[in-house]
Amino acid sequence: MMGSEMRIHSTDISRRGMLGAGLAGVGLLVLPRRLRAAGPGEAPMTALTFDGDALLAAGPGLYRREDAGGNWTASPAPSGILALATHPERPGRIVAGLAEGGVALSEDGGRSWEARNVALAEGEVAAVSVAAGNSDMIYAAVRGDGLWKSEDAGRTWAFAMDRPWLDEAERDVLALASVDLASGMGGIWIYAGTETGLTRVPDCFCRWQDVQPGNAMDALAAGDAPPSTAPLPPGEPVQALASAPAPPGTLYAALPSGIWASGDGGVIWARMLSGAASAVAVHPDDEMRVVAAVDGALQQSRDGGVTWSVLAAA
Amino acid sequence: MKQKTAIAAGASLAALVGLAAIAQQQDGAESVEGLTVLGKAVTAEEIATGRDIYAETCASCHGAKLEGQPDWKRRLDNGRMPAPPHDETGHTWHHADKDLFRITKLGVGGVVPGYESDMPGFGGTLSDAEIAAVLVYIKSTWPERQRTFQAQVTANSEGGS
Numbered sequence: 001m002m003g004s005e006m007r008i009h010s011t012d013i014s015r016r017g018m019l020g021a022g023l024a025g026v027g028l029l030v031l032p033r034r035l036r037a038a039g040p041g042e043a044p045m046t047a048l049t050f051d052g053d054a055l056l057a058a059g060p061g062l063y064r065r066e067d068a069g070g071n072w073t074a075s076p077a078p079s080g081i082l083a084l085a086t087h088p089e090r091p092g093r094i095v096a097g098l099a100e101g102g103v104a105l106s107e108d109g110g111r112s113w114e115a116r117n118v119a120l121a122e123g124e125v126a127a128v129s130v131a132a133g134n135s136d137m138i139y140a141a142v143r144g145d146g147l148w149k150s151e152d153a154g155r156t157w158a159f160a161m162d163r164p165w166l167d168e169a170e171r172d173v174l175a176l177a178s179v180d181l182a183s184g185m186g187g188i189w190i191y192a193g194t195e196t197g198l199t200r201v202p203d204c205f206c207r208w209q210d211v212q213p214g215n216a217m218d219a220l221a222a223g224d225a226p227p228s229t230a231p232l233p234p235g236e237p238v239q240a241l242a243s244a245p246a247p248p249g250t251l252y253a254a255l256p257s258g259i260w261a262s263g264d265g266g267v268i269w270a271r272m273l274s275g276a277a278s279a280v281a282v283h284p285d286d287e288m289r290v291v292a293a294v295d296g297a298l299q300q301s302r303d304g305g306v307t308w309s310v311l312a313a314a
Numbered sequence: 315m316k317q318k319t320a321i322a323a324g325a326s327l328a329a330l331v332g333l334a335a336i337a338q339q340q341d342g343a344e345s346v347e348g349l350t351v352l353g354k355a356v357t358a359e360e361i362a363t364g365r366d367i368y369a370e371t372c373a374s375c376h377g378a379k380l381e382g383q384p385d386w387k388r389r390l391d392n393g394r395m396p397a398p399p400h401d402e403t404g405h406t407w408h409h410a411d412k413d414l415f416r417i418t419k420l421g422v423g424g425v426v427p428g429y430e431s432d433m434p435g436f437g438g439t440l441s442d443a444e445i446a447a448v449l450v451y452i453k454s455t456w457p458e459r460q461r462t463f464q465a466q467v468t469a470n471s472e473g474g475s
Contacts, residue, residue, distance in 0.1 A: 146388075162389040170389060185408040186467040204408035205387075207395065209426045 045293035047240070048281035049084040051109055052091045055281070055291055057298065058084055062096075064110055075110035083175070085128045088245050088284035090135035095154065097125030103140050105154050116154030121145045129176035131203065132188060132245065139190060141173035147192075147205070164192060164199045164208040167235075171195045177241040178203070180248035181265050191266060193238025193253060198231070198266060211266040230268040233257055240279045244287035252290055252305070254280040259292045261305050272305030348461070351450040352411050364451030367444055371436065376400050380455060394432050400452045407460040410471035411449065418445045 047058040057063045062077035080099030087093060094106040102117040103125055124143040131137035136153045139160070147161040163170040175193030183189050183202035191200045191211075201208045213227035232238065236255045244250035249265040254277035260269045275294040283289035288304040291311060298311035345355040369378065375397035376382055382399030389395055398404045406414065416424040419442070421435035436445060453461060 159387055161387060162395070165389065165393050168393065170393070184410070184413075184467075184471060185405075186463055186470075187408065202408065204405040206398075206405040206408060207422070207426060207429065209429065212427075 044296050045279045045298065046082050047084040047096075048279040048291055048293060048298075049086050049094070050281050050283050050291075051086050051094060052088075052284065054109065056084055056086075056094065056110060057279075057293070058082075058096070062110055076112070077106075077110060078104045078113055078115075082124065082126045083128045085130045085138070085176075086284075087130040087132075087135035090130075093130075093135065093153075095128045095130060095138055097128040097140060099124050101125060101142075103128060103138070103150075103154050116150070118156050120148055120150075120157040121159070127173050127176040127192070129178045129190065132178040132180035132243070132248065139176055139178070141176055141192070143172050147173065147176075147190075147201070149205075161201060161205040161208070164194055164201075166194060166196050166199060175238050175241040175253075177243040177251065179243045179251065179265065180245065189265075191241055191243070191251070193241050195237045196235055198238055198241075198253070200266070213264075213267050228268070230270070232260055232269050239277060242280045242282040242290070244282045245284050247287065250282070250287040250304075252280045252282055252292075254278060254292060254294075259290070259294060259299075259305060261290075272301070273299065273308055346454070349450065349454060350411075350465075351446050351453065352415060354446075356450045360447045361451050361454045363444075364447035364449070364454075367440065367448050368451050371440065372400075372448065375433070380404075380452065390432075392432075394430055397433065401455060402457055402460045406452065407456055407464040408467060409464070410468040412468075412471060414449050415442075415445060418448065 045057050045059045049056050051064075053067050055065045056075075058077070058081035062075040062081055063072045064075050065072045078096060078098050081096045082099050083097035085095040092107055092109045094110050096104045096106075096113070098104060101122050101124060102115055102120060104113045105116045106113045120140065121142045123145050125140050126143055127141040129139045131139070136151060138150045138154050140148045140150070140157070142148060146159060146163050148157045149160040150157045163172060165171070171194035173192045173194055177191045179189045179191050179200075181189050183204070185202045185204050185206065187203040189200045190203055191198065192208075198211060199208050200211055211231070213229065232253060232255065236257060238253050238255060240254035242252040249263055251262045251266050253260045253269070256276050258271050258275050259273040259277050259280055261272045262269045273292065273294055277292055277294045279293040281291050288302055290301045290305055292299050299308045300311045301308045344357055346358055346361065349356050377399065380400040382404060383396035386396040386398050398406070400406045409417070413425050417433075418440075419435055419437040421433055422429045422431040424435065440448070453464065456464070
C-alpha cells in the first residue's frame, strides 16, 4: 500500500462525520457518536497500552484514561485498531495497527492521527511494536505477508522478515514485543505471538527461533540435559504480548486460556488469570502493574498478576 | 600528462596504504591489520585461499559477489529461507566468529537446534582451517562499520573468540 499521509484532529469530528464513508477507504474514520460517551467494555478489547500513567484501550473505538481513578474519554482514532504500541521515552506517541491495513501514528496521546503507510505492504496489521532502544524504530506484522520495520517512526517502511514457520506452515503474527534482552548478535530480541504459539527473532532478522534458555546451546554442545522450561500451552494463539521495560525479562501474554506471565524472558511461564484473554499491557515504570482484557472485561493487577480486580469501564 | 601523474600518485598512495595495512607476523608471514578470525591474526594468503574456497563451495548459493539468493527475505516453497547475502546487506556481520564457524561446520542447526535449512554442514568436506579461511575472506569484504560491529559482537560473545 503506497498510502498518503493524512492528519485528522479532534476538532475535525463534525466534518469527518460527513466524510466518514470516503475516509474509510484510507483507513481513518470518525468514532461513532454512540460510543463516544461510553468507555471500553462494550465489546472485547483488541489492544491495550500505557502512555505513561495513562491507559489506552482499543475495541470498537479508542479510549483513554489518564490515571487509575480517572474517567475514560473517547479519542478520535482510526477505525479497527488491532494493536497499540508506545515507548516509555516518547510520551504521547501512539502507534496503531489497523484491521483494514496500514499503521497510524499519533504524537499527542491519541488526539490526532496520521497514516504512516508509505511502502508498507497491504494487509491487516495485527501487531505493532516500538523497539526498546529506539523510539523511532517501529515493527509491524502484516497478515499474509511478514514483518516490516520503519526506522523513521513509520514514515517509510522496509520488509524485514517473512512470517515464522511453525508446525510445517507459515504463521501470521498476532502480537509483537521488543524485548531488551541481548540476542548475542549485537542487538536484542523481537518476540512474536502467532496463531500457534510464541517465537522470536533477533533484531538483525537472521531467523525465527524458539525461545531457549540462555545456556541451552552450552548444554547441547556438552551433551547435558537441556535446561528446564515451562512454555506457553502448545498450539494456542498468542493474542497479545507485553514486555516490561525493566526488568526486560518480565513478559505477559494474552491467550484464550488466560493471562500468562514469565520472569525470565519467556522460558518459564505461569498462568496468572483464567479466561479468554484478548489484550494485555504492563505499566512502563512498574512491571507489577498489569491491565488485561479477559472475558470481555478489563482486569487490573498491581502485584504482577497474583491478584486481580475489575477495572471500571466508565 | 598531469592526469597520468595524478593517477600514478594515487596508485602509489593506495599501495602505501595497502602496505601499511599489512604487518609482519613473528613467523615471517604477513598479517592483515585489523582483521582476525577466531582470535587469530590472518594473512593475505589466507584471504586468497578463502576466496578460492568460497568460489568453489559457497558461491553457488550465496552468490559470486556474496549477494545471496534473490528475494532472500522471502521463504521458499519448501518452508526454508533462501541463502542470505554475506556482504554488508545481510546479517552475517551480526554473528560472532564462533557462531559463524559453527554454522559453517555443522549447519544452522549447530546454533539453532531443530532449525531446518538448505545449507549443509561443511565439517565433512572442509577442514577447520579452510572454514576459517572462508570466514576471513568474507570478513575482509565488509566495510569498516560492519567489520567493527562484528568484532564487538565476537568480543562480547561468551568466551570471546
